Amino acid sequence: MSELVQVHRYTFVALTGCCSIAASLSSTYPKVRLPQLLAAASVYLRIPTSSLSQKFLSCARNSRIGTCALLIALTLVASVFQLAAAEQEGAPQTSLAPELKPIAEELERWDAEAAWAGLKPLIAQQSTNVEVLQLAAETAFFRGEYEDALKLARSALQIAGEESRIKGFALLVESTLGIIKSYKRYETAHFVISLDEKQDGILLQYLTDTLERTYQLIGDRYGFRPREKVRVELFADTKAFYYASTLSARDIEVAGAVGLCKFNKLMFLSPRALVHGYRWLDAISHEYMHYMITKLTANKAPIWFHEGLAEHEETLWRDEPAQISSVHQTLLARALADGRLISFARMDPGLVKLETPEDVQLAYAESESAIDFIIEKHGHAALKEIMTEMTRTDEKGTGSAIKNVTGLNFEEFEAKWKEFLASKKFKEVEGIGVHRYRLKEGLTDDDRMEMREIKSMIARNRAHLGDLLQEKGRLDAAVVEYRRALKESRDSVPVLNRLSEALIKMEKLDDALEHLGRARQLAPDHPNTYASLGKIYLKRNNAKKAQEALDNVIQINPFIPDAHRDLAVAYEMLGRNESARSEREIFDRLNK
Numbered sequence: 001m002s003e004l005v006q007v008h009r010y011t012f013v014a015l016t017g018c019c020s021i022a023a024s025l026s027s028t029y030p031k032v033r034l035p036q037l038l039a040a041a042s043v044y045l046r047i048p049t050s051s052l053s054q055k056f057l058s059c060a061r062n063s064r065i066g067t068c069a070l071l072i073a074l075t076l077v078a079s080v081f082q083l084a085a086a087e088q089e090g091a092p093q094t095s096l097a098p099e100l101k102p103i104a105e106e107l108e109r110w111d112a113e114a115a116w117a118g119l120k121p122l123i124a125q126q127s128t129n130v131e132v133l134q135l136a137a138e139t140a141f142f143r144g145e146y147e148d149a150l151k152l153a154r155s156a157l158q159i160a161g162e163e164s165r166i167k168g169f170a171l172l173v174e175s176t177l178g179i180i181k182s183y184k185r186y187e188t189a190h191f192v193i194s195l196d197e198k199q200d201g202i203l204l205q206y207l208t209d210t211l212e213r214t215y216q217l218i219g220d221r222y223g224f225r226p227r228e229k230v231r232v233e234l235f236a237d238t239k240a241f242y243y244a245s246t247l248s249a250r251d252i253e254v255a256g257a258v259g260l261c262k263f264n265k266l267m268f269l270s271p272r273a274l275v276h277g278y279r280w281l282d283a284i285s286h287e288y289m290h291y292m293i294t295k296l297t298a299n300k301a302p303i304w305f306h307e308g309l310a311e312h313e314e315t316l317w318r319d320e321p322a323q324i325s326s327v328h329q330t331l332l333a334r335a336l337a338d339g340r341l342i343s344f345a346r347m348d349p350g351l352v353k354l355e356t357p358e359d360v361q362l363a364y365a366e367s368e369s370a371i372d373f374i375i376e377k378h379g380h381a382a383l384k385e386i387m388t389e390m391t392r393t394d395e396k397g398t399g400s401a402i403k404n405v406t407g408l409n410f411e412e413f414e415a416k417w418k419e420f421l422a423s424k425k426f427k428e429v430e431g432i433g434v435h436r437y438r439l440k441e442g443l444t445d446d447d448r449m450e451m452r453e454i455k456s457m458i459a460r461n462r463a464h465l466g467d468l469l470q471e472k473g474r475l476d477a478a479v480v481e482y483r484r485a486l487k488e489s490r491d492s493v494p495v496l497n498r499l500s501e502a503l504i505k506m507e508k509l510d511d512a513l514e515h516l517g518r519a520r521q522l523a524p525d526h527p528n529t530y531a532s533l534g535k536i537y538l539k540r541n542n543a544k545k546a547q548e549a550l551d552n553v554i555q556i557n558p559f560i561p562d563a564h565r566d567l568a569v570a571y572e573m574l575g576r577n578e579s580a581r582s583e584r585e586i587f588d589r590l591n592k
């Protein structure tokens with residue numbers, strides 16, 4: 001288990017048994033010193049939880065089910081200086097100097113530009129004031145000026161001493177800088193994107209298109225158009241992501257945390273780091289929603305509101321209507337039947353307290369459904385109004401904001417929402433389950449790794465034999481083995497996909513389509529299913545449907561070379577020669 005505690009807007013992750021991670025990290029990123037970071041964090045972790053008052057969120061997606069999970073860590077509202085005082089038994093909390101308070105509040109609601117404008121004269125006048133230096137370092141970090149942030153934090157350290165609480169923050173800045181400075185920086189109309197060009201350069205165009213489209217659509221819908229260019233950092237591997245996000249391996253694998261809106265920027269993990277990728281473009285669109293909600297609510301929105309709205313809008317960019325996924329519908333149907341819905345109060349301050357991935361997913365499903373309820377009954381304008389109302393209240397939660405806009409107090413709102421949920425009559429989908437992410441950890445063969453997911457030993461052996469036969473071109477015999485495997489393990493997506501591949505090679509396209517339909521229903525986010533569908537539609541000269549299927553591959557795992565070649569063929573058939581050329585270039589690049 002790991003424990004997340006956010007200290008003055010920075011989450012530190014205390015891991016038991018983290019030594020191996022620390023060792024491998026320090027060799028990869030010599031500038032980064034996780035042990036020190038954790039040691040610094042452990043000092044913070046002694047802080048009593050009563051001091052914890054503000055939620056903080058990080059986000060997660062579940063690759064096969066097209067849904068997002070969110071982890072919440074706890075935030076300390078007090079500054080590091082207040083905490084330092086509070087730690088001494090019985091000591092009264094000191095507060096920031098009066099002229100710094102409004103600046104700290106600006107930073108609290110992520111208005112880093114306003115905070116910086118207020119700080120600039122103070123830095124010049126009070127260059128040895130630790131409070132000023134610390135706040136300036138944080139503000140610079142929130143503006144993405146990492147070198148300035150590090151300089152300011154070091155200046156503060158020199159005055160306050162190496163053992164001071166600023167140390168942990170300085171290490172976070174140092175590690176972020178160590179990673180980001182090797183990345184390439186691109187500016188689009190409204191975003192600044194940093195990524196590892198060598199590995200993830202092929203993602204840039206898709207990422208830019210998705211972000212800019214999200215910007216336009218969400219701007220039209222909610223009137224949100226940030227003045228500043230939004231920073232987006234795409235991390236090439238889990239180690240870099242751990243460092244910069246302060247998440248743990250458990251957060252990624254158990255809760256599926258692969259995206260994050262934190263420190264006034266969007267961060268996410270390259271789909272290359274996970275077996276079979278994940279819906280990475282939906283994820284970044286989703287994170288943008290968190291950015292919007294944070295800004296429109298002065299960082300006051302509760303978790304359920306954040307997650308529900310981010311989930312609801314995450315597919316808007318690809319013109320996919322908001323729809324609760326089949327996995328989420330299944331979880332909601334079960335929870336309603338068993339009377340074990342998770343209350344919204346239980347979701348704050350953090351979903352990390354929920355025990356299982358299923359509970360975390362249920363919380364997301366409920367949140368999305370509650371947002372659907374507001375939209376269906378009151379419209380998007382009401383959501384916008386609720387966010388505006390949140391900025392006007394000091395009250396915890398959305399109670400008064402919802403009351404002012406809908407006329408319902410929170411109890412009535414929850415009761416009405418439950419009626420709405422029951423009226424949807426969601427049904428369980430047989431054979432469906434919550435998928436857990438798998439980190440590659442240096443392994444490269446997704447299909448071989450996937451074999452481990454086949455539960456029945458007999459099915460696994462049959463499928464393996466089928467693979468060997470298929471490699472030798474003995475397709476008939478391979479199909480026999482796959483069918484036997486399927487008898488043992490009826491809902492196995494890896495087997496359904498393997499069988500379909502062999503059938504496509506044998507031109508048995510109708511048979512393959514039937515199995516792929518089942519695979520898609522069970523795991524709507526498996527890239528191989530869409531890659532096979534693309535091949536079938538190309539064979540049938542249906543370029544439009546082929547393109548749709550292959551777009552899905554790119555949206556989940558853009559590192560499958562053949563998908564780019566097939567997509568190029570589809571574009572050529574559609575007369576889209578420029579797009580075809582671009583896809584061929586990526587195909588060549590991936591095959592180098």
Ligand SMILES: [Zn+2]
Binds near residue numbers: 058
């Ligand atoms: Zn989220």
